[in-house]
Structures are given as C-alpha cells and as structure tokens.
Amino acid sequence: xxxxxxxxxxxxxxxxxxxxxxxxxxxxxxxxxxxxxxxxxxxxxxxxxxxxxxxxxxxxxxxxxxxxxxxxxxxxxxxxxxxxxxxxxxxxxxxxxxxxxxxxxxxxxxxxxxxxxxxxxxxxxxxxxxxxxxxxxxxxxxxxxxxxxxxxxxxxxxxxxxxxxxxxxxxxxxxxxxxxxxxxxxxxxxxxxxxxxxxxxxxxxxxxxxxxxxxxxxxxxxxxxxxxxxxxxxxxxxxxxxxxxxxxxxxxxxxxxxxxxxxxxx
Amino acid sequence: xxxxxxxxxxxxxxxxxxxxxxxxxxxxxxxxxxxxxxxxxxxxxxxxxxxxxxxxxxxxxxxxxxxxxxxxxxxxxxxxxxxxxxxxxxxxxxxxxxxxxxxxxxxxxxxxxxxxxxxxxxxxxxxxxxxxxxxxxxxxxxxxxxxxxxxxxxxxxxxxxxxxxxxxxxxxxxxxxxxxxxxxxxxxxxxxxxxxxxxxxxxxxxxxxxxxxxxxxxxxxxxxxxxxxxxxxxxxxxxxxxxxxxxxxxxxxxxxxxxxxxxxxx
Numbered sequence: 427x428x429x430x431x432x433x434x435x436x437x438x439x440x441x442x443x444x445x446x447x448x449x450x451x452x453x454x455x456x457x458x459x460x461x462x463x464x465x466x467x468x469x470x471x472x473x474x475x476x477x478x479x480x481x482x483x484x485x486x487x488x489x490x491x492x493x494x495x496x497x498x499x500x501x502x503x504x505x506x507x508x509x510x511x512x513x514x515x516x517x518x519x520x521x522x523x524x525x526x527x528x529x530x531x532x533x534x535x536x537x538x539x540x541x542x543x544x545x546x547x548x549x550x551x552x553x554x555x556x557x558x559x560x561x562x563x564x565x566x567x568x569x570x571x572x573x574x575x576x577x578x579x580x581x582x583x584x585x586x587x588x589x590x591x592x593x594x595x596x597x598x599x600x601x602x603x604x605x606x607x608x609x610x611x612x613x614x615x616x617x618x619x620x621x622x623x624x625x626x627x628x629x630x631x632x633x634x635x636x637x638x639x640x641x642x643x644x645x646x647x648x649x650x651x652x653x654x655x656x657x658x659x660x661x662x663x664x665x666x667x668x669x670x671x672x673x674x675x676x677x678x679x680x681x682x683x684x685x686x687x688x689x690x691x692x
Numbered sequence: 693x694x695x696x697x698x699x700x701x702x703x704x705x706x707x708x709x710x711x712x713x714x715x716x717x718x719x720x721x722x723x724x725x726x727x728x729x730x731x732x733x734x735x736x737x738x739x740x741x742x743x744x745x746x747x748x749x750x751x752x753x754x755x756x757x758x759x760x761x762x763x764x765x766x767x768x769x770x771x772x773x774x775x776x777x778x779x780x781x782x783x784x785x786x787x788x789x790x791x792x793x794x795x796x797x798x799x800x801x802x803x804x805x806x807x808x809x810x811x812x813x814x815x816x817x818x819x820x821x822x823x824x825x826x827x828x829x830x831x832x833x834x835x836x837x838x839x840x841x842x843x844x845x846x847x848x849x850x851x852x853x854x855x856x857x858x859x860x861x862x863x864x865x866x867x868x869x870x871x872x873x874x875x876x877x878x879x880x881x882x883x884x885x886x887x888x889x890x891x892x893x894x895x896x897x898x899x900x901x902x903x904x905x906x907x908x909x910x911x912x913x914x915x916x917x918x919x920x921x922x923x924x925x926x927x928x929x930x931x932x933x934x935x936x937x938x939x940x941x942x943x944x945x946x947x948x949x950x951x952x953x954x955x956x957x958x
Contacts, residue, residue, distance in 0.1 A: 475741035478748065479759055493745055495851060585761060 429688035435461055439682045443504065443512040449529050451514045453571040453640075453678040456563070460554045460687055462503065462616070463680035464491055465546040465657030466513060467664075468534070468673040471496045474542035476585035480663060481544065483582035487591055487659035489547035489615045491683075496540040503683035509543055510535055515676035517661070522668030527676055534673045541673065546657040547616035548680050549594050551687050555609045561602050564644055571678035572596070573637035574658050578630025579621075581659060589663030592639070593621060593629065594656040597649040606652060615690040622653040629653060639677035695954035701727050705948045709770065709778040715795050717780045719837040719906075719944040722829070726820045726953055728769065728882070729946035730757055731812040731923030732779060733930075734800070734939040737762045740808035742851035746929060747810065749848035753857055753925035755813035755881045757949075762806040769949035775809055776801055781942035783927070788934030793942055800939045807939065812923040813882035814946050815860050817953050821875045827868050830910055837944035838862070839903035840922050844896025847925060855929030858905070859887060859895065860922040863915040872918060881956040888919040895919060905943035 877885035
C-alpha cells in the first residue's frame with residue numbers, strides 16, 4: 427500500500443469518527459471522500475471460523491479487509507479508532523432477530539469479551555472513483571442512504587452460516603454503465619465490478635422502490651439499475667442462520683478508515 | 693470459471709492421482725500440464741480459525757483455493773479425489789517436528805477425525821504459462837524438485853501461528869525476467885508475481901545451493917534467481933509455532949486438480 431491519504435482526508439476521517447463516537451448518526455456515503463469505508467460483523471469466537479470461511483467462499487460480497495482477534499477493538503486501518511463507538515450506528519442480533527439498534531456498542535463487548543471482528547470492504551470506496559469520472563451518485567445527491575436488496579441468489583454456505591446475496595443498487599446512465607463496470611472492477615477488494623446490470627427480476631427483486639435496507643432509489647429516464655455485491659450480506663446470513671449473538675454496523679453506516687481507496691486499486 | 697480442461701488433461705490428472713493413490717512417489721511439477729496444483733495443510737478443528745486467518749493475512753504465500761470442513765476428504769477441485777491418499781507424499785508434524793513422511797495419510801484422519809483441510813495455490817500452476825512463453829523451467833529440465841528457501845521475512849502472525857515466508861526459486865534469463873513477472877502476475881490466486889528478483893542475501897538466503905526444501909538449483913550465466921512466495925510457508929509456520937498435530941503435503945508433491953490454470957488467470 428504505497429498510496430497515502432492527505433492530511434485533509436485524515437483530518438476529515440478523524441473528525442467523523444470522533445463525531446460518531448460522540449453520538450452523531452448519519453449514513454457515511456460521501457464522507458471523507460477517497461478513503462476506504464468498511465462494513466463490520468463481530469461474532470463470539472466459536473463462530474469466528476465459520477464467519478471467516480463464509481467470507482473466503484463469498485469474496486465478492488465479503489472481501490475481508492481486516493480481522494481483529496478476540497477482544498480487540500482498534501482497527502489497524504484507522505489507528506486510534508475504537509470499533510465499539512466509532513461507527514455511527516450498530517445493530518445487535520440475537521438468534522437472527524434484530525434486537526437493538528444503538529450508537530454505542532460497548533455493551534456488546536462487555537457481554538461477549540471474545541468478540542472477533544471482521545471488517546469487510548464497502549462499495550462506498552469506489553463511489554469516489556465513479557464520482558471523479560463524472561458518474562452521478564444518486565443517493566448522495568439526494569442525501570439518502572444507498573438502497574440494498576436481499577436477492578434470490580444463494581451464497582456458498584460455511585458450516586452453520588448460509589444466506590442469500592445482498593446487493594446495493596445505483597442508477598447509472600446507459601452511456602456510463604461500461605465506465606462504471608471498468609472503474610469499480612479495479613477494486614476487487616471492495617466488491618469490484620457489478621454482479622448484475624439492468625434486470626432486478628432475475629435477482630428476485632420484485633420492487634426496486636422497496637429496498638430491504640437503506641432508502642428508496644430514484645431511477646430516471648435512460649438509467650439502468652446496476653447491482654453490486656454488498657457487505658450487508660453477512661447480516662442476511664445472520665438473519666437466515668440465527669447465531670445466538672452477532673453485532674454489525676447499521677447498513678450504510680460504516681467505519682471510516684485512514685486508508686486511501688487507491689491502496690485497494692489494481 | 694468458464695475455462696474448461698480438455699479430456700486429455702483430465703485423463704492425465706486422474707491417472708496421476710490414481711498412481712499416487714497406489715503408492716507412486718514423484719514431484720508433480722510438469723504433471724498434467726495446464727491444470728492447477730495445490731499445497732495441502734490440514735489441522736485439527738481447534739486450529740482451523742488461526743490457519744485460515746494466517747492465510748487471509750498472508751495471501752501471497754497462502755492463497756486459499758478451497759477449505760474442506762472437518763472430516764471432509766474429497767476436493768471439489770478434483771471430483772472423486774481423496775485427500776488422504778491422492779497426493780504423492782505427505783508429512784506428519786507433531787509439536788512442530790517432522791514426525792513421519794508417508795504416501796498414505798489415512799491414519800491422520802483416523803487419529804483426528806476433525807481435520808480441517810486447506811488447499812493453497814501452487815506456483816507450479818503458472819509454470820505452464822512460463823513454459824508456453826518459452827521461458828525455461830530449469831528444475832523440470834533436470835528432473836528435479838523446485839528449490840525452496842525459508843527467508844528472514846516474517847509473515848503476519850495469526851493467534852498462535854507465526855513463521856517466516858518461504859519462497860520458491862527459478863533461474864530466469866535476464867532478458868525474460870520482465871516476461872516472467874508479467875505472466876505470473878496474471879495469477880494472483882497462485883502466488884502471482886515474484887516477491888523478489890536477484891538478491892538472495894536480502895531475503896536472508898545465505899547459500900542458494902542449499903535449499904531448505906526441494907533440490908539444489910543450477911544457475912547459469914546470464915540468469916537471475918527469481919523468488920516467488922511459496923505454499924510451503926504454512927509448513928514453516930508449523931515448525932515455528934509447534935501445533936500439537938498437522939498434516940501437509942511433502943514439498944513439491946502436490947494435489948493435482950481437474951481445474952485449468954486459466955480458471956485462476958485475471
């Protein structure tokens with residue numbers, strides 16, 4: 427990773443983490459432009475192997491950026507960070523049910539001191555590349571969260587963990603679809619190229635207007651819905667597989683790291 | 693993986709596995725030209741998470757092609773295969789010491805029915821690409837095993853597992869080094885581009901003529917030693933970290949799969 431973040435970028439990342447630590451809540455798309463953002467899933471140690479194996483078998487939705495061993499809470503991607511507090515919003519899952527949404531997850535580590543944390547690449551990372559190429563990022567323009575959908579595509583199971591692929595969707599002008607594929611394809615560590623272009627029904631998505639996570643999209647004339655594998659996929663696996671306990675970020679509410687996007691570009 | 697192996701390739705792979713199952717012993721470099729070969733490491737289930745994490749943190753020496761969950765012995769990369777018998781030679785490790793070399797590892801699964809097996813990419817895979825480009829593969833020409841060296845470069849540790857990088861070495865004519873880099877770089881899932889070109893001392897290798905694994909090389913005038921990350925790295929981690937039990941392939945004696953190299957090319 428020879429690419430380096432600018433001082434201005436780092437200051438914005440640190441300020442954002444501090445604000446979230448202080449209780450601020452907002453989707454992180456567009457925050458600290460050009461720095462990598464990460465999905466979080468944390469499980470007790472006896473589920474760690476299956477979680478890592480699930481990610482290894484499903485690298486497109488679950489590209490692992492970092493694994494923090496049992497009890498660790500400072501990401502090496504963001505020195506000084508604290509995973510317990512520095513994301514804007516968290517979800518606590520019990521037996522596969524959403525039990526609580528919170529802005530401070532410290533209690534999760536008190537309850538399970540052996541939590542193993544996985545940071546998973548996020549498509550917000552390549553949004554900077556799309557924006558730099560003049561491709562509109564509709565949910566940012568509208569100040570909304572990106573729409574995400576559970577699909578009918580099964581992930582490869584791993585032990586007790588199984589579930590379907592979750593995708594994020596961005597409306598892309600037809601003339602820019604190829605560019606969006608090429609630009610995001612340069613970032614395999616953060617979901618890479620789209621998994622699907624243009625036909626929601628074949629992914630089992632009945633209604634684009636009713637995403638399972640995030641906010642409703644706005645598709646305009648001449649735009650195609652383009653679908654990327656999404657780091658919320660582990661949350662769908664939790665809902666399907668029902669482990670006794672899991673902690674995740676709230677969809678769209680990521681860890682902002684100090685690592686520039688370019689560090690993960692081919 | 694749209695690439696498909698030819699019937700002739702598959703027949704050669706099956707015949708090789710059958711011969712090894714019958715007790716034949718030989719290094720596998722050059723066998724079943726154009727099909728992927730794999731390193732093996734198998735550990736009891738309570739070491740599985742750390743082994744997978746070690747691989748995830750050291751993807752260059754330890755690119756995971758497949759994980760077989762506890763007790764499973766048929767690789768999906770080679771239907772009909774049996775990991776207990778189909779490699780030409782195995783090593784049994786106890787407390788980090790080489791306890792036994794054998795051509796049949798069935799007893800390991802009887803002793804540890806919960807063995808989790810990891811198949812790791814092998815640089816033999818891209819040798820076909822080098823050979824097709826007219827780059828000499830010296831150890832094949834000489835009918836020897838590739839030379840492999842423990843280096844002074846530490847891998848990223850994972851829990852109880854730590855150890856140094858192991859590299860394989862091929863003498864490459866100076867005029868072809870760039871080609872060898874480009875060709876192997878197209879195969880990141882099987883170690884990819886070299887980690888080092890031309891200066892063994894800076895890797896902590898004192899004597900190229902005395903490899904830690906495999907056979908001595910023959911370097912000719914105008915050739916540079918070129919070093920690739922090697923799937924024997926987990927064996928060095930076993931020697932350093934001393935888990936109570938582990939099973940590996942014998943260096944250079946791989947699982948031959950039914951999957952064409954092209955399936956792992958960018």
